[in-house]
Amino acid sequence: MIMISYVVRRLLYMVPTVFLISIVTFLIISLPPGDYLTTLIAQMRAQGGEVDQARIAALELRYGLDSPLWVQYGKWIGGILTGDFGESFQLNRPVTTVLAQRLPLTVMIALCTLIFTWIIALPVGLYSAIRQYKFGDYLATTIGFLGLAVPNFLIALVLMYVGYRFFGASVGGLFSPDFADANWNLGRILDLFGHLWVPVVVLGMAGTAGLIRILRANLLDELRKPYVIAARARGIPERKLIMKYPLRVALNPFISTIGWVLPALVSGEVIVAQVLSLPTTGPVLLSSLLSQDMYLAGSIILIVSVLTVIGTLLSDFALAWLDPRIRLRIGG
Incomplete structure (x- = not known):
């Protein structure tokens, strides 16, 4: 009985712990200056290519990068709870597909x-x-x-x-x-x-x-x-x-x-x-x-x-x- 209560107590502790981990994780990947589009624009300019502003705007809308940080987090964690880990910008494939490989x-x-x-x-x-x-x-x-x-x-x-x-x-x-x-x-x-x-x-x-x-x-x-x-x-x-x-x-x-x-x-x-x-x-x-x-x-x-x-x-x-x-x- 003591072990059962110990197991239940530890499992309950996991819920807020995982929630806080998700917030910290999102902050870690979001707080550095710029985003994937910034990196993409820098690469295009370094290669001498022209930056298509219409394409950049479409990518911002598609991935929600023009939204506030808390909106992006809600979209990300909501997708994870339903089994959708989002799209990989670089590989242009679902994250679940990349991980499955x-x-x-x-x-x-x-x-x-x-x-x-x-x-x-x-x-x-x-x-x-x-x-x-x-x-x-x-x-x-x-x-x-x-x-x-x-x-x-x-x-x-x-x-x-x-x-x-x-x-x-x-x-x-x-x-x-x-x-x-x-x-x-x-x-x-x-x-x-x-x-x-x-x-x-x-x-x-x-x-x-x-x-x-x-x-x-x-x-x-x-x-x-x-x-x-x-x-x-x-x-x-x-x-x-x-x-x-x-x-x-x-x-x-x-x-x-x-x-x-x-x-x-x-x-x-x-x-x-x-x-x-x-x-x-x-x-x-x-x-x-x-x-x-x-x-x-x-x-x-x-x-x-x-x-x-x-x-x-x-x-x-x-x-x-x-x-x-x-x-x-x-x-x-």
């Missing part, structure tokens, strides 16, 4: 990166804590520091060079040229998985290194606490002792990653996506911000923000289920 591959890359991160970080962090100051611990620590220190885009460039220089293959993109525009079939799926490991490894390096360090530090802290020492004195086997309590508490950071994984499903790593030519939403977001494509940029930012709220909510629920100390604080 980019979002599935973005989600797949992010989920694979999350699985890769957890599969590597959990056993390495556990081993590093149990074998403190051994060779394996020093090796894991060194690799962890390198993973945190080296930028992801630099790792991507190195992998691209190695792949081309020594294997004669390009690791950019998610498909080979023969399958880039092909229909979905077994060959295209296999080709996708043949290219998928590169962005997964690149994007997962920093997250894996960070989680290894966090898990090691948390587990070492738990292993020094009196309840662990008392359990050892009672003769509980070391493996059973570590798995039953200290590891469960040390796993909290892994559960907390849900809060940033969901927004990463949409935003992705923009610089890495640019370097590797990934067809994800990250480059689209960057391009829309540069061109002041307000409906496309605003929709992506809003989705990322809402997913952050949802991810934090799911993370809190999972932590309350995993850690009895949190449940006691909720009950208190």
